[in-house]
Structure formats: structure tokens, C-alpha cells
Amino acid sequence: MERIRSSExxxxxxxxxxVAGWLQSLRRLGAVSFLVVRDGWGTxxxxxxxxARLAPLREAGCEVESVVEVEGTVVANAQARSGVELHAPxxxxxxxxxxxxxxxxxxxxGNAPVPTLLAQAVVANRHPSRRAIFRLGAAAMRGFRxxxxxxxxxxxxxxxxxxxxxxxxxxxFEVKYFERIAHLAxxxxxYKQIMVGVFERVYEVGPVFRAEPHDTxxxxxxxxxxxxxxxxxxxxxxxxxxxxxxxxxxxRELGAACAAELAQLGAxxxxxxxxxxxxxxxxxxxxxxxxxxxxxxxxxxLSPEGERWLGRWAVEQHGSDFLFVVGYPMVKRPFYTHPDAxxxxxxxxxxxxxRGTELVTGGQRLHRYEDYIAALAARGMRSEPLAAYxxxxxxGMPRHGGFAIGLExxxxxxxxLPNIRLAVLFPRDLTRLAP
Amino acid sequence: MERIRSSExxxxxxxxxxVAGWLQSLRRLGAVSFLVVRDGWGTxxxxxxxxARLAPLREAGCEVESVVEVEGTVVANAQARSGVELHAPxxxxxxxxxxxxxxxxxxxxGNAPVPTLLAQAVVANRHPSRRAIFRLGAAAMRGFRxxxxxxxxxxxxxxxxxxxxxxxxxxxFEVKYFERIAHLAxxxxxYKQIMVGVFERVYEVGPVFRAEPHDTxxxxxxxxxxxxxxxxxxxxxxxxxxxxxxxxxxxRELGAACAAELAQLGAxxxxxxxxxxxxxxxxxxxxxxxxxxxxxxxxxxLSPEGERWLGRWAVEQHGSDFLFVVGYPMVKRPFYTHPDAxxxxxxxxxxxxxRGTELVTGGQRLHRYEDYIAALAARGMRSEPLAAYxxxxxxGMPRHGGFAIGLExxxxxxxxLPNIRLAVLFPRDLTRLAP
Numbered sequence: 001m002e003r004i005r006s007s008e009x010x011x012x013x014x015x016x017x018x019v020a021g022w023l024q025s026l027r028r029l030g031a032v033s034f035l036v037v038r039d040g041w042g043t044x045x046x047x048x049x050x051x052a053r054l055a056p057l058r059e060a061g062c063e064v065e066s067v068v069e070v071e072g073t074v075v076a077n078a079q080a081r082s083g084v085e086l087h088a089p090x091x092x093x094x095x096x097x098x099x100x101x102x103x104x105x106x107x108x109x110g111n112a113p114v115p116t117l118l119a120q121a122v123v124a125n126r127h128p129s130r131r132a133i134f135r136l137g138a139a140a141m142r143g144f145r146x147x148x149x150x151x152x153x154x155x156x157x158x159x160x161x162x163x164x165x166x167x168x169x170x171x172x173f174e175v176k177y178f179e180r181i182a183h184l185a186x187x188x189x190x191y192k193q194i195m196v197g198v199f200e201r202v203y204e205v206g207p208v209f210r211a212e213p214h215d216t217x218x219x220x221x222x223x224x225x226x227x228x229x230x231x232x233x234x235x236x237x238x239x240x241x242x243x244x245x246x247x248x249x250x251x252r253e254l255g256a257a258c259a260a261e262l263a264q265l266g267a268x269x270x271x272x273x274x275x276x277x278x279x280x281x282x283x284x285x286x287x288x289x290x291x292x293x294x295x296x297x298x299x300x301x302l303s304p305e306g307e308r309w310l311g312r313w314a315v316e317q318h319g320s321d322f323l324f325v326v327g328y329p330m331v332k333r334p335f336y337t338h339p340d341a342x343x344x345x346x347x348x349x350x351x352x353x354x355r356g357t358e359l360v361t362g363g364q365r366l367h368r369y370e371d372y373i374a375a376l377a378a379r380g381m382r383s384e385p386l387a388a389y390x391x392x393x394x395x396g397m398p399r400h401g402g403f404a405i406g407l408e409x410x411x412x413x414x415x416x417l418p419n420i421r422l423a424v425l426f427p428r429d430l431t432r433l434a435p
Numbered sequence: 436m437e438r439i440r441s442s443e444x445x446x447x448x449x450x451x452x453x454v455a456g457w458l459q460s461l462r463r464l465g466a467v468s469f470l471v472v473r474d475g476w477g478t479x480x481x482x483x484x485x486x487a488r489l490a491p492l493r494e495a496g497c498e499v500e501s502v503v504e505v506e507g508t509v510v511a512n513a514q515a516r517s518g519v520e521l522h523a524p525x526x527x528x529x530x531x532x533x534x535x536x537x538x539x540x541x542x543x544x545g546n547a548p549v550p551t552l553l554a555q556a557v558v559a560n561r562h563p564s565r566r567a568i569f570r571l572g573a574a575a576m577r578g579f580r581x582x583x584x585x586x587x588x589x590x591x592x593x594x595x596x597x598x599x600x601x602x603x604x605x606x607x608f609e610v611k612y613f614e615r616i617a618h619l620a621x622x623x624x625x626y627k628q629i630m631v632g633v634f635e636r637v638y639e640v641g642p643v644f645r646a647e648p649h650d651t652x653x654x655x656x657x658x659x660x661x662x663x664x665x666x667x668x669x670x671x672x673x674x675x676x677x678x679x680x681x682x683x684x685x686x687r688e689l690g691a692a693c694a695a696e697l698a699q700l701g702a703x704x705x706x707x708x709x710x711x712x713x714x715x716x717x718x719x720x721x722x723x724x725x726x727x728x729x730x731x732x733x734x735x736x737l738s739p740e741g742e743r744w745l746g747r748w749a750v751e752q753h754g755s756d757f758l759f760v761v762g763y764p765m766v767k768r769p770f771y772t773h774p775d776a777x778x779x780x781x782x783x784x785x786x787x788x789x790r791g792t793e794l795v796t797g798g799q800r801l802h803r804y805e806d807y808i809a810a811l812a813a814r815g816m817r818s819e820p821l822a823a824y825x826x827x828x829x830x831g832m833p834r835h836g837g838f839a840i841g842l843e844x845x846x847x848x849x850x851x852l853p854n855i856r857l858a859v860l861f862p863r864d865l866t867r868l869a870p
Contacts, residue, residue, distance in 0.1 A: 023831075095802060125629075152440070154570060176608065195560075209596070398455065
């Protein structure tokens with residue numbers, strides 16, 4: 001008898017079927033026992049009226065999480081969570097677990113401490129509410145790629161081992177690379193720009209590494225960056241338009257593929273407006289200063305508190321979970337940032353806030369070789385380590401720009417997680433290199 | 436006027452259109468000049484009868500690779516490569532290149548030396564034949580993911596920073612991780628197995644890092660691994676079946692999306708038989724010994740020469756570009772390998788040869804905690820650094836297995852590249868950390 005998935009049971013009412021999975025719980029209610037088996041797709045409850053049917057579990061000393069096969073008759077029952085249950089089950093033990101697992105998987109995780117969930121991630125990630133988050137992540141990546149494939153973008157894989165902190169900033173990990181020192185790439189930024197010279201439109205989904213020594217709920221040292229870069233734009237508006245379309249497709253895919261997971265997590269998908277509202281940085285700062293006090297003004301960046309305030313403002317004023325803040329001051333942006341032609345102290349770049357947190361950074365880049373030479377000189381950066389990158393501009397580049405979406409930050413905001421580590425299967429931070 | 440792509444010109448015969456891209460060549464034939472512009476999708480030729488139309492290029496001192504916009508009338512011409520050309524073009528310079536690029540992009544690359552192509556990759560990757568290879572790579576990833584999404588697999592992103600050379604072997608890169616030493620993951624092997632406990636079926640496409648100090652045409656130190664792992668198998672045959680289906684889908688996607696690129700590269704897609712022929716390792720070795728000499732026998736592995744011979748044998752005997760070799764000796768396989776129950780010196784694992792080169796390694800893994808403890812002890816490996824991984828088995832795992840396809844090796848064999856570095860945008864090897 002071929003094994004079927006728990007999600008397929010509804011199509012087999014009245015039949016004898018075989019399911020397999022992990023023994024999530026076994027409880028007795030009077031003369032009847034209820035055995036819940038979890039497989040990759042969901043759970044199924046088997047109702048055991050004859051106690052002898054559980055003998056194989058008893059004989060093997062099975063605790064929960066034992067791997068079992070159950071053959072039973074599918075019976076419709078409106079009271080069962082999935083609308084069906086198995087009757088008269090024959091149980092076979094595949095792998096007996098004889099020690100209770102460190103995390104209970106049949107109860108709500110509720111206020112389980114984050115450090116415990118992370119230390120026990122190998123088992124804790126089996127919890128239905130943890131699985132739901134990671135299914136959202138897979139769907140988000142699928143939506144991202146689908147949107148870009150449909151728009152003529154080419155997927156690339158860039159090197160993760162590079163020479164030097166070429167993007168600026170000191171937050172790079174050192175690698176012993178044979179007789180030399182290499183560094184882990186902080187982003188695919190320079191390579192995706194080079195690749196605009198090859199394919200015009202490229203994207204990459206991959207790990208990036210930040211050696212930031214910060215121990216906060218928003219910092220991790222490896223995360224998944226969904227990067228895009230495109231050429232032949234007129235300005236940052238073209239980049240923002242593609243980003244808006246990509247977000248709409250991610251949200252569409254999440255809704256189509258993960259309705260059950262969203263409901264389980266109590267997460268509500270945002271609407272992506274055809275045109276996301278936008279504010280210039282200076283307007284945003286003035287609004288925040290008006291609301292939160294003058295200390296918010298004359299900073300080169302927005303404070304996290306200011307961003308949260310803007311998030312509420314965008315909902316109230318525009319009914320939008322998203323808000324573009326455009327024209328951040330050049331002084332806070334990296335060397336490849338294109339200035340706003342009309343107000344050169346401000347950049348042709350943007351952040352996208354999602355529910356009051358920066359989710360995406362993007363913008364137009366410099367595209368002329370001489371502009372790079374001048375920008376590097378003005379920042380006191382050497383151009384020699386960037387020689388290959390600069391060749392891309394020396395030998396012809398169009399106006400271009402792009403953006404990067406942090407996958408884990410998207411999940412954190414979407415689900416309302418208190419800590420970004422909960423959006424990662426096995427997070428890496430100041431103290432965690434395992435599991 | 437909205438810019439259109441070179442690939443869309445055929446739908447605009449008789450119209451005035453605007454294209455944009457890189458000036459790939461400009462040559463004069465008598466009174467007429469031919470200007471070829473390359474964009475992300477192909478090339479278009481503009482025919483210039485009135486020399487004054489080229490004044491903008493002359494005035495800016497434009498060399499090839501200058502970025503230009505061309506407005507012209509689309510005229511059907513069976514002699515033009517794409518069946519159409521532009522007449523009476525108005526040319527506008529977007530970015531002038533005033534220095535001839537280091538690689539000619541309008542001629543066949545032919546025997547351009549590999550080191551030159553790699554050193555000049557920023558520009559050389561713009562060559563149509565280089566682009567074709569990377570478009571095949573993108574299509575292969577798309578086919579891989581599509582096949583697995585359709586089969587209920589969940590995409591994961593595993594940590595690339597790990598503690599210790601946990602998979603065995605010494606070929607790991609050391610990373611300075613704050614106050615500690617971390618290592619770059621040699622593969623997602625341990626994590627994808629753990630994740631079978633979560634989702635049953637998982638895959639990952641991502642970079643893996645091998646600190647192998649070998650300078651050969653087949654070695655690179657970062658490559659793209661397309662990894663799969665699935666639970667509730669009966670044996671390695673189930674893994675081989677999924678692999679066969681995935682390969683069929685990759686080949687289908689390559690044929691559907693990249694017919695022009697394949698033709699351009701002179702690459703012929705393999706047929707993927709519904710059932711790929713297979714040989715047991717011991718049979719394979721006997722056949723090779725019969726053909727190439729007795730020194731091939733009693734080795735724990737097949738020689739590259741032996742693999743090439745088997746590749747020819749599979750074509751001759753089975754008309755197949757693919758051949759499974761199953762049952763490699765346990766001594767050459769990693770600790771998590773499941774033995775063949777009937778012949779425990781041999782493993783329940785396989786290699787897939789593609790045109791005489793190992794393309795995929797896979798097999799069934801141990802799934803019982805006590806088997807891991809015994810396997811590690813037998814190899815003199817400490818179980819403590821693997822504690823979290825082993826928890827996956829302690830708390831219940833089904834029979835499972837998986838495989839890993841090397842993306843670059845697939846491209847190398849498919850296109851017949853002489854060096855695997857040519858299948859990578861910006862390869863990393865003993866001497867290369869840039870571009």
C-alpha cells in the first residue's frame with residue numbers, strides 16, 4: 001500500500017490508507033486513545049478503540065517523536081481538525097524514540113524562551129508554528145524569483161569570498177584563504193552591478209555575512225539577501241516600480257501557497273498598493289520631529305523610533321503597510337550611490353519601510369567611471385582594490401539601480417516575531433555557531 | 436518612445452522603435468556603415484547610409500562597448516542574423532567608452548586563453564558565448580527548483596558558518612568569528628538531513644566551500660551545490676528515482692528556455708531515460724579492468740580514466756549519457772552513509788556519471804541514532820562536535836537519503852568546456868580571489 005500524505009486524506013474517505021510520520025502526541029480519554037501523527041504536510045489523528053493496537057508502541061518504549069507508520073480507515077469527522085481521522089489503525093514503529101524530546105511539539109510554543117528555541121532548533125523547528133514560518137520563507141523566495149523570471153532577469157551566483165572590505169565599512173569576516181586573507185562578502189552589490197553590464201537585469205538569492213558585533217533582536221551575522229539590479233533606468237522611480245511589482249508577487253504567492261500557515265500564525269498579509277506612498281527624507285524627518293521632538297531633526301538617518309512612527313503614519317494617512325522614504329542624505333549612503341541631480345546633498349536612493357521597519361534599501365547607482373573615481377577620492381577610499389569593478393564602468397555601463405530585500409526581516413515583520421533569530425532555521429550571532 | 440528589447444524587434448517591422456545597449460561593433464563597407472548593438476537579450480544591426488548619423492559617436496570618441504540608444508525603422512531582411520535590421524538610425528550616446536576593451540566581443544572567443552578570460556571576466560562575461568553558458572546555468576537552477584516545488588519539497592537556507600570540519604575531511608576554510616574560529620560549510624549535508632525531520636523533503640541551492648589546494652581544470656574552491664534530501668524512502672532507489680525526475684525537468688527547462696544558447700554553444704542536450712542504466716561498483720570495476728587493465732581493480736574508487744571509459748560504455752551499451760554506479764565501498768564514503776544491508780562492505784550510495792564524469796553523489800543515509808554512534812566510533816571520530824546533528828536522530832528520523840548536483844560541473848559537461856572555471860562567473864581557486 002502506497003503511503004499518502006496527511007494533506008491528501010480528504011480524498012480517501014472510506015478507504016484504508018497508510019500514512020507515516022512523527023508521533024506528535026498520544027493521549028487516552030476514557031477507553032479511547034488518540035494518536036496524532038505529523039508528517040511533512042500536517043497532522044492526522046488516529047482513534048484507537050482497541051488498546052491492543054498500541055502494543056507496538058508500548059513494546060518499543062516509544063516516546064513522542066518516534067517515527068511510525070499507521071494504516072487505518074479514513075473517516076469523515078467534522079470535529080477533527082482536518083475534517084477526517086483514521087479508525088482501526090495498525091501501527092508500526094519505524095524509529096523508536098525512547099527519550100522525551102527537549103521541546104514539546106503538541107502544545108503552543110507560547111512564551112518558550114528564545115534561547116531555548118534556538119539551542120534546541122533541531123527539534124524545535126519541527127513545531128508546526130516554526131514550520132509555518134519557514135514555509136512562508138520558501139514561498140517568499142519563490143514569489144521573488146517568479147516575479148523576476150517573468151521580467152527578463154537572469155539569476156546569478158556571485159563569489160562569497162572576496163579581497164578586502166571592498167564595499168567600505170569594517171564589518172567583514174576574515175577567512176584564511178590558503179596563504180592569503182580573504183573576506184566573506186557583505187553583499188553581492190559589486191557583482192550584481194558588474195552583471196548589469198552582462199545581462200542588464202540580474203538577481204541573486206543567497207547568504208550575506210555581516211561581522212557586526214551587536215547583540216540585539218534585529219541583528220544576525222548571516223542572512224538571506226534577495227538582491228536585484230537592473231540597467232537602462234531613468235531614475236530611482238524605475239527601481240521602486242520593479243520593487244513594488246516584486247513585492248506584490250511575493251504577497252500573491254504567500255496568499256496562494258500559505259493561507260493555512262498565515263492563519264496559524266495569525267499573520268495578515270499586507271496589501272501592496274499599485275503605487276506605494278513616498279516621502280522625501282527631509283519631509284519624513286520634519287514629520288517625525290513634529291511628532292517626537294526636535295532631536296530627530298538634523299540627523300543623517302532616521303531613528304528606529306522615527307521609522308516606527310512613520311509606519312503608523314503611513315497606515316493612518318495612506319492605509320498602507322509600506323512607505324518609501326526617498327532621498328537619504330549622501331553622507332550616510334555608500335560610495336556607489338547616485339546623488340539626486342537637483343539636490344546633490346541628497347541621494348537618488350530609498351528605503352522601503354514595512355510596518356515601521358526598514359525592509360529594503362535601494363536606489364540608483366553611479367554609472368560613469370569618472371564619477372566613481374571622484375566619489376572614491378572624496379571619501380578617501382583607494383580605487384586600486386576596486387580595479388576590476390571599476391572596469392565595468394570604464395567599459396560602458398548604463399544608468400542602473402537595484403535593491404536588496406532581507407528575507408528574514410520580511411518574515412519577522414510579516415509574522416510579528418519579537419526577534420529576527422526566530423525567522424532563521426539556524427541563526428548565527430555573536431554567541432551562536434551551532435546548531 | 437519606450438525602449439524595446441532586441442528580441443522583440445520582429446513584432447515591429449515597419450515601425451520606428453528605440454533600442455539601447457552596448458556598441459558591439461561598427462564597421463564600414465563602401466558607403467554604408469553597420470552598427471551592431473547588444474542588449475541583454477541579443478543583438479541588432481543598424482544600417483547607416485548617411486554618415487552624418489554617426490556624428491554623435493565620433494564626437495564622443497566612442498569605442499566599442501559604449502552604451503548607446505538607437506532609434507530606427509525596423510526592416511525585415513532575411514540576410515540579417517535576427518531577420519530584421521534598423522534603418523535610418525538616430526544614435527545617442529549614453530556612456531562613452533574611450534578606451535578599447537581588453538577582450539573583443541564581436542569575434543568568436545575561440546582559443547582565447549582561459550587565464551585571460553578569467554582575469555578580464557568583468558568584460559569577457561559580456562561575450563555572447565559566455566552569456567549563453569550563464570543563461571544555461573540560470574535555467575538549470577529554475578528546472579531544478581521547479582521539479583522539487585512540484586514534488587512537495589521545501590527550499591531551505593542553511594548556515595554557511597559552522598564549527599569545525601564536522602563532515603570529516605580537512606578541506607575547510609577557517610574564519611575569524613569574533614573571538615572564535617568558525618569554518619565555511621563544505622556542504623549543507625548535515626543541515627539538510629536535520630531538516631528531513633522538519634519537512635521530510637527539502638532542497639537548497641547555494642554556495643559550498645572546499646579548501647582543496649588542487650590546481651586542476653576540475654577544481655574550484657567555491658561552487659554552487661543543488662542539494663536535495665528526502666525522508667520515508669525504502670532505499671537508494673527512491674533517491675535515484677527523484678534524481679532522474681529532477682534531471683529530466685532540468686533538461687526540459689534547458690530545451691524550452693535556451694534553444695538558441697544551446698545552438699550557439701554547439702551543445703546537445705542529453706536524453707534522460709525513464710530509467711537510467713545502473714551498474715554495481717564491483718561490476719563497473721570489473722568492466723574497466725577488463726578494458727583498461729588490472730590496476731583498476733581493488734581500488735576503493737573509480738579512476739577518472741575509468742569513469743570516462745564507463746561513459747563511453749553507457750552510450751554504446753545503453754545509448755545513455757547517464758550511468759548510475761551504485762554500491763561504492765563504504766571505506767570511501769562519509770560516516771553518515773548507509774551500508775548495503777546484503778553486502779555491508781558496500782554502501783547504499785551512488786554516483787551518477789554524466790558523459791563520463793561524476794555529476795552527482797547521493798545515497799541513503801544512516802537514520803538511527805545508535806548507528807551514528809557506532810559509525811563515528813568505528814572511524815575514530817568524536818561525536819561531541821556533532822551533538823546537535825545527532826539530536827535529529829535521537830528524536831526520530833525516518834529512512835532518508837539525498838543527493839547533490841554540482842551546477843558548474845553540469846554546465847562543463849553539457850557544453851564541453853575544457854575547464855570548470857569557465858562555468859563560473861567569477862571563479863575562486865588557489866590563486867584567484869578577484870575579479
